[in-house]
Amino acid sequence: MAAAFNAWLVETWLDGANPDGAFKGSITIAQQDPQRAAEEIERWAGHRHIVQVTMDSGARMPFGQRYYHPIYEACERHGLPLSIHPGTEGMGINHQPTPGYPTRYIEWHCSMSLSFQAHLISLLTEGVFERFPGLRLVLVESGVAWLAPLLWRLDSYWKALRSEVPWVRRPPSEYVRDHVRLGTQPLERPDDDRHLLALLDMMDAAELLMFSSDYPHWDFDSPTRAFPKLPADVRQAIFSDNARRLYGL
Numbered sequence: 001m002a003a004a005f006n007a008w009l010v011e012t013w014l015d016g017a018n019p020d021g022a023f024k025g026s027i028t029i030a031q032q033d034p035q036r037a038a039e040e041i042e043r044w045a046g047h048r049h050i051v052q053v054t055m056d057s058g059a060r061m062p063f064g065q066r067y068y069h070p071i072y073e074a075c076e077r078h079g080l081p082l083s084i085h086p087g088t089e090g091m092g093i094n095h096q097p098t099p100g101y102p103t104r105y106i107e108w109h110c111s112m113s114l115s116f117q118a119h120l121i122s123l124l125t126e127g128v129f130e131r132f133p134g135l136r137l138v139l140v141e142s143g144v145a146w147l148a149p150l151l152w153r154l155d156s157y158w159k160a161l162r163s164e165v166p167w168v169r170r171p172p173s174e175y176v177r178d179h180v181r182l183g184t185q186p187l188e189r190p191d192d193d194r195h196l197l198a199l200l201d202m203m204d205a206a207e208l209l210m211f212s213s214d215y216p217h218w219d220f221d222s223p224t225r226a227f228p229k230l231p232a233d234v235r236q237a238i239f240s241d242n243a244r245r246l247y248g249l
Contacts, residue, residue: 058088
């Protein structure tokens with residue numbers, strides 16, 4: 001299915017309806033089969049409008065484990081960021097990230113960042129960014145409010161327990177700064193904009209965030225309403241510069 005979708009994407013959009021080159025695409029892979037996924041990356045990596053690889057967050061094991069190394073090797077070799085998008089948790093052979101299955105969509109939707117947190121912790125503590133120093137990771141549609149407290153917790157535990165993971169040579173937050181970026185949607189918006197601005201400062205939003213709208217989904221974020229008034233340089237970074245640097249645009 002991934003191979004068929006990629007062929008359709010390239011034929012219909014990236015080559016067929018893209019005279020000005022405005023449309024850019026992702027190589028969709030099935031992470032449940034890393035070797036075939038790597039072959040799919042090899043198949044499309046040279047296309048001039050392909051800018052990243054994308055896979056779902058649903059999995060049987062966390063993404064830091066060596067089972068997934070063929071994917072990371074291929075991404076690093078071709079200089080393509082790897083994007084993770086929510087979906088397929090609890091479906092097919094994939095595990096549900098919550099203790100049991102949600103009964104309502106609202107429960108699943110509010111919990112969907114849990115698998116991202118687990119995957120990120122795994123990638124950091126398994127030393128993936130030491131083994132693949134050129135790998136860049138994009139977390140899409142996972143929210144952003146959880147990042148700062150998660151890294152506070154992880155940095156603290158790393159200081160106390162780093163003898164257990166000697167291959168993690170720096171505080172985990174430093175690997176995130178150098179290798180990880182987050183799409184902004186869905187942006188957790190408190191009633192008081194001051195709280196959001198403080199949160200953005202805590203997570204170093206000017207370096208880590210890239211605006212995404214998720215339009216036309218029902219919960220999309222409008223670029224005119226998603227953020228309160230930001231400093232001009234921070235707004236420029238989130239809405240343009242960070243993505244341009246990451247994707248070489």
